[in-house]
Amino acid sequence: MKKLTALSTAILASLIATAAVSAPKEPLVTERYFTPQLAPQSSVKQSVTSDGTLPNDAEFMRLQYSYLHSSLTEATIGNHFVGSWLNSQTKTTKKIRVGILDSGFAPHPDISYANESADFFERDSDAYSEEHMRNFASCEPHGSFVSSVIAAKSNNGVGIFGSGNNVEAIPVRVAACGEGMNFEMTDGINWLAGKSFSDEGINDISHQVDVINISRAGYGECPVDVQEAIDYAVSKGISIVAGAGNASVETATAWPANCKGVIAVSATDASDNQASFTNYGATNDITARGVSMAMYGLDDPSLPNKAYIGSGTSFSSPLVSAAIANVLSVTDGLTLAEVKYLLLSTSTEFTDNTTCTVDSCGEGHLNNDKLVQAGELYQSGNLSYIKQALPYGNACDKQLLIETFGESLPLCGMLELTLNALGTERDHVIYNVYRAPKGTAIDVNDSATELFISDTKKTTQLVPDFDIESFDYGFTVCFSDDCSDDVIKITTYEEKDASCE
Structure with missing residues (x-):
């Protein structure tokens, strides 16, 4: 684990400030985040299901059921993840690699991380900064929050349920304490797509990822170098998903959600209405739950079920990334156009009971189970x-x-x-x-x-x-x-x- 002294932290902050002033062509990513709070502890011992129709993760029913599972008898729509998870237990699926561009990663025993990572802030092959985050409370484990939404280990009786059925997360640190420059994001995208940075002391990725999740945002036009990196990743067949942002403004003003080739995800609340904070507009492709989401922060060995509750498009985006991973795990050779078509066409249409419209939230509510079903039907010609x-x-x-x-x-x-x-x-x-x-x-x-x-x-x-x-x-x-x-x-x-x- 890396260790930064108070002096090096001060120098780091100075470098960030200096870079922002002396290099105006390198936009600073200044996304507004909401710090997740520790989930209230249950007053009763958490039980697990025994019939196999629902995952037995200890906090699933209490913290996640409302948005990962739904039925016709429930008031909320949810994003339907349990059906494809249940089906995946009886079939062979491919492991899908999801790259996470973020800040604040730490190892966690209940997150399926790959055995490789990269840090484009400090330019090395170790994305984890756990000790620094434990020493400086203002530096939150945002990357761990996001990774756990996708890749928390499922059906093991512990903690929360990960929405990806058979995934591994590849952490890529592109910022410290939430702030970084666009060139770090650019390098991270390129590395995940297979470009080499070995001359800078960063190990090459073993093989490119299938999906890239970016739960970060800067404001303004999409920077040229970021767009070029996205174009390169897209040319390699990688789906790129980004949160719309949390500033209650047009998503068209937020990058990378406004970059060409990116699937932009807005957020809905617990009633499936447009979240009060989400960026909005025609640039959004789809929406997913982004309020009161369960996630992991820094590991606490004394409390294996310790989870946090957070809100933001940071946590809507990984649901969509996980859904794409899930359909890729049961199909072969889908093009990016086919993935996007299947994703949007299977979304749940907005009704008069929601404040979301296609002009504000995207095509519809994410429906993971229907997406996976459609992918399998498409593959079989049906x-x-x-x-x-x-x-x-x-x-x-x-x-x-x-x-x-x-x-x-x-x-x-x-x-x-x-x-x-x-x-x-x-x-x-x-x-x-x-x-x-x-x-x-x-x-x-x-x-x-x-x-x-x-x-x-x-x-x-x-x-x-x-x-x-x-x-x-x-x-x-x-x-x-x-x-x-x-x-x-x-x-x-x-x-x-x-x-x-």
């Missing part, structure tokens, strides 16, 4: 597909339909286009369907690709004139004004029903 439209009922029913309507409707030639088998039509979600000659890439900017269906809101429709023998099909999607040219593939099933032979 989420977005083209199939013959007559696979319903028994053989006699099908024959009767053909005999009765066959002359007026081309039942045996009619195809069903389903863009999202789990989706519902949303007024602000628009799809465009494209096709290209079979075996060629579908690229909206290529003359060989043609627009087949434009500006439709329908997630399922019957189309009589598909040519599935000659063309491959795909679609793009617009969520409000957020439109992408990245094509989502559509699986084509050519088999005809036996009644049509």
